[in-house]
Amino acid sequence: MLIYNRSNLLPALVSSKVYQQLEFLAVGSWWIYDKTTFKKIPSSREDVVNDQSIDLRAKRNVMRFLQLAASPESHLAAIEEHGSEPFPAYLQSQFKISEQLQVTLLALTMSPNLPSNTLTSNALTNIHRHLTSVGLFGPGFGAVIPKWGGLAEVAQVACRAGAVGGGVYVLGRGIENTETTSDKEHEHDDEDAEPMIQIRLTDGEKIKSKAVGGSSYDLPVEQQDIAEEVERVSRSISIISSPLDELFPPIAEGAPLPAAAVMVFPSGSLDGGETKEATMHAPVHLMVHTAESGECPAGQCIIYGHTATTTPSRPSLLSFAVSKLLESLTVQPQAQVIWSMQYQQCHPPSTTSKSPDNVFLCQDIFPSLVLEDDVLRDVRSIWESITEKDAKPPFMTFEDREGMDSGEKDDDGDEDIS
Amino acid sequence: MVDSGNASAPKPSSSVKLVLLGEAAVGKSSLVLRFVNNAFQENKEPTIGAAFLTQKTALPTRTIKFEIWDTAGQERFASLAPMYYRNAQSALVVYDLTKPTSLIKAKHWVAELQRQASPGIVIALVGNKLDLTKGAGGEAAALPAEEEGVEGEGEGEGDGDARKITTQEGRSYAEEEGLLFFETSAKSGVNVQEVFTAIANAIPETQMKTSRQGAGGGAGGGTQAALGSDRVNLTGGKGEAKEGCAC
Numbered sequence: 085m086l087i088y089n090r091s092n093l094l095p096a097l098v099s100s101k102v103y104q105q106l107e108f109l110a111v112g113s114w115w116i117y118d119k120t121t122f123k124k125i126p127s128s129r130e131d132v133v134n135d136q137s138i139d140l141r142a143k144r145n146v147m148r149f150l151q152l153a154a155s156p157e158s159h160l161a162a163i164e165e166h167g168s169e170p171f172p173a174y175l176q177s178q179f180k181i182s183e184q185l186q187v188t189l190l191a192l193t194m195s196p197n198l199p200s201n202t203l204t205s206n207a208l209t210n211i212h213r214h215l216t217s218v219g220l221f222g223p224g225f226g227a228v229i230p231k232w233g234g235l236a237e238v239a240q241v242a243c244r245a246g247a248v249g250g251g252v253y254v255l256g257r258g259i260e261n262t263e264t265t266s267d268k269e270h271e272h273d274d275e276d277a278e279p280m281i282q283i284r285l286t287d288g289e290k291i292k293s294k295a296v297g298g299s300s301y302d303l304p305v306e307q308q309d310i311a312e313e314v315e316r317v318s319r320s321i322s323i324i325s326s327p328l329d330e331l332f333p334p335i336a337e338g339a340p341l342p343a344a345a346v347m348v349f350p351s352g353s354l355d356g357g358e359t360k361e362a363t364m365h366a367p368v369h370l371m372v373h374t375a376e377s378g379e380c381p382a383g384q385c386i387i388y389g390h391t392a393t394t395t396p397s398r399p400s401l402l403s404f405a406v407s408k409l410l411e412s413l414t415v416q417p418q419a420q421v422i423w424s425m426q427y428q429q430c431h432p433p434s435t436t437s438k439s440p441d442n443v444f445l446c447q448d449i450f451p452s453l454v455l456e457d458d459v460l461r462d463v464r465s466i467w468e469s470i471t472e473k474d475a476k477p478p479f480m481t482f483e484d485r486e487g488m489d490s491g492e493k494d495d496d497g498d499e500d501i502s
Numbered sequence: 503m504v505d506s507g508n509a510s511a512p513k514p515s516s517s518v519k520l521v522l523l524g525e526a527a528v529g530k531s532s533l534v535l536r537f538v539n540n541a542f543q544e545n546k547e548p549t550i551g552a553a554f555l556t557q558k559t560a561l562p563t564r565t566i567k568f569e570i571w572d573t574a575g576q577e578r579f580a581s582l583a584p585m586y587y588r589n590a591q592s593a594l595v596v597y598d599l600t601k602p603t604s605l606i607k608a609k610h611w612v613a614e615l616q617r618q619a620s621p622g623i624v625i626a627l628v629g630n631k632l633d634l635t636k637g638a639g640g641e642a643a644a645l646p647a648e649e650e651g652v653e654g655e656g657e658g659e660g661d662g663d664a665r666k667i668t669t670q671e672g673r674s675y676a677e678e679e680g681l682l683f684f685e686t687s688a689k690s691g692v693n694v695q696e697v698f699t700a701i702a703n704a705i706p707e708t709q710m711k712t713s714r715q716g717a718g719g720g721a722g723g724g725t726q727a728a729l730g731s732d733r734v735n736l737t738g739g740k741g742e743a744k745e746g747c748a749c
């Protein structure tokens with residue numbers, strides 16, 4: 085999963101100091117599949133200007149669109165007006181952008197949906213994020229990945245920080261049920277007594293808490309009948325016998341080395357440009373990580389495939405995409421898939437089910453390619469509900485702990501904790 | 503932020519993740535406290551969860567910055583350990599020379615590390631509380647266990663000798679498993695610095711995450727040059743996207 089530089093997670097990692105335990109690597113180029121080869125998506129306006137394959141008029145139109153999409157005000161105004169239109173139709177009607185260039189702009193939205201299901205509101209929001217993320221942490225790149233295995237690493241580090249702060253972890257036990265006890269049941273009935281939640285763990289142990297938080301997997305929520313509405317994505321992981329260096333050209337002067345590349349197969353492109361939406365496959369995304377990510381041995385690379393499952397489903401679509409990618413490259417001998425696996429992920433529609441007071445349910449995260457801001461926003465609102473009665477500590481702002489770095493009186497002030 | 507890539511070229515500095523494992527109360531936190539603050543606390547409270555500290559150590563050719571995870575030895579925290587030894591380049595497995603069960607526990611940790619930690623992790627086996635053994639207190643005990651001194655050998659029940667695990671027993675186990683081996687006292691400070699120096703020396707340079715000052719030959723300058731060539735610095739950015747960088 086990639087994290088745009090503008091993501092609300094990154095400042096929270098900095099203010100909470102946990103970033104010191106993490107390493108982030110730059111996402112390099114976005115590539116788009118066309119017939120049998122990949123074309124690098126221009127990464128700056130300059131590149132667009134210099135691109136010989138786009139004629140002058142088309143260039144002007146694209147630039148006009150990019151200007152709007154990068155502007156904080158104009159893109160919102162456009163969403164207001166055209167948000168519910170399909171994005172390709174919007175590009176056509178407002179900017180006269182050709183179908184071929186629409187496909188490129190669609191790739192930047194990272195949308196898992198068919199073009200006609202990609203709404204202008206989402207598309208503009210995502211392209212705005214893409215454009216304004218570039219250059220935030222160094223020249224030329226707009227997104228990062230956590231080293232050593234993705235976002236799980238962030239969770240690890242957060243758990244460690246929690247443990248250092250005195251948090252107690254109970255592993256391998258779930259919550260069986262929760263029950264809010266009313267004050268009246270207690271003898272010493274004092275006015276301020278907060279209602280406590282009785283929690284029964286799966287091993288029978290009972291604990292009490294002022295608040296409980298978790299996702300629908302953690303908390304005993306009423307299961308609705310959701311079988312039909314579940315959205316599914318197919319995912320794959322493939323380890324490749326070559327580092328595929330040609331996918332990782334330097335990003336820009338003074339930029340870190342790229343550790344990831346985003347390969348986009350537009351809808352239908354794997355069927356030689358199928359155009360009937362009814363039978364077209366959804367966009368396929370392959371995220372290629374270098375060995376520098378710590379996820380595979382040196383001399384190899386690892387590919388994460390992702391596509392929304394359409395009906396009829398195409399179980400072999402992802403492995404087909406990987407083979408097309410390998411065929412398109414010049415590396416000799418042709419790179420091989422050493423190992424691979426595939427799975428499907430289900431996403432229940434968001435529940436509006438009411439949970440009892442002080443039991444907080446996090447929304448399920450859509451299994452997408454990009455970490456969305458609403459994940460942390462959700463956490464923040466829970467944080468604020470729980471800390472309401474206290475002194476309202478600012479969200480995710482922590483001091484360095486006592487004793488930390490205490491041996492560094494000679495510190496030269498460099499911040500390069502790696 | 504001032505970049506140190508100037509004339510008086512500093513030694514290259516690398517960071518090394520180190521995790522401490524071992525039974526409760528063997529003196530893990532005390533060893534760290536001695537190493538980091540050169541201090542000792544007679545009644546140190548048990549660690550809850552884990553503690554994180556850093557300390558720099560200067561070697562002849564480079565500076566090593568230890569990022570130390572001091573874990574809690576109490577059994578109820580044991581299941582958390584993988585969280586800490588993941589990605590660690592080195593581990594200090596500690597036992598208490600006066601407590602036989604603590605060596606058994608240490609062997610379990612060594613086995614777990616060998617099975618599950620990063621391949622190539624440098625493990626040091628450390629028998630702590632050397633000051634409680636015969637001949638301790640004086641300089642005699644300061645013999646690094648690495649040397650061929652047979653100090654403290656034998657089960658002598660002499661005055662104040664609480665030793666229950668012989669040097670030989672610890673060392674031969676360490677040799678079998680290819681571990682560094684030391685007997686230390688966090689209380690007197692004997693051998694504590696030596697353990698960390700030995701670990702720093704045992705980690706191959708290629709395993710270190712070096713902050714390559716001035717790497718990339720004049721490219722860019724500024725904060726990027728002080729970083730590894732591929733890490734992204736979340737705090738060194740301009741905080742504003744540069745206008746003109748389109749898609």
Ligand SMILES: Nc1nc2c(ncn2[C@@H]2O[C@H](COP(=O)(O)OP(=O)(O)OP(=O)(O)O)[C@@H](O)[C@H]2O)c(=O)[nH]1
Pocket residue numbers: 524525526527528529530531532533543544545546547548549550573574575576630631632633634686687688689690
């Ligand atoms: N005599 C002596 N006592 C020590 C030594 N090291 C630690 N102690 C004492 O042993 C007790 C436990 O030490 P800690 O450093 O807290 O042990 P720990 O391994 O960190 O324990 P946990 O955090 O519970 O895992 C404390 O009372 C220390 O003062 C030593 O070298 N000699």
Ligand SMILES: [Mg+2]
Pocket residue numbers: 530531532547548549572573574575
């Ligand atoms: Mg401790």
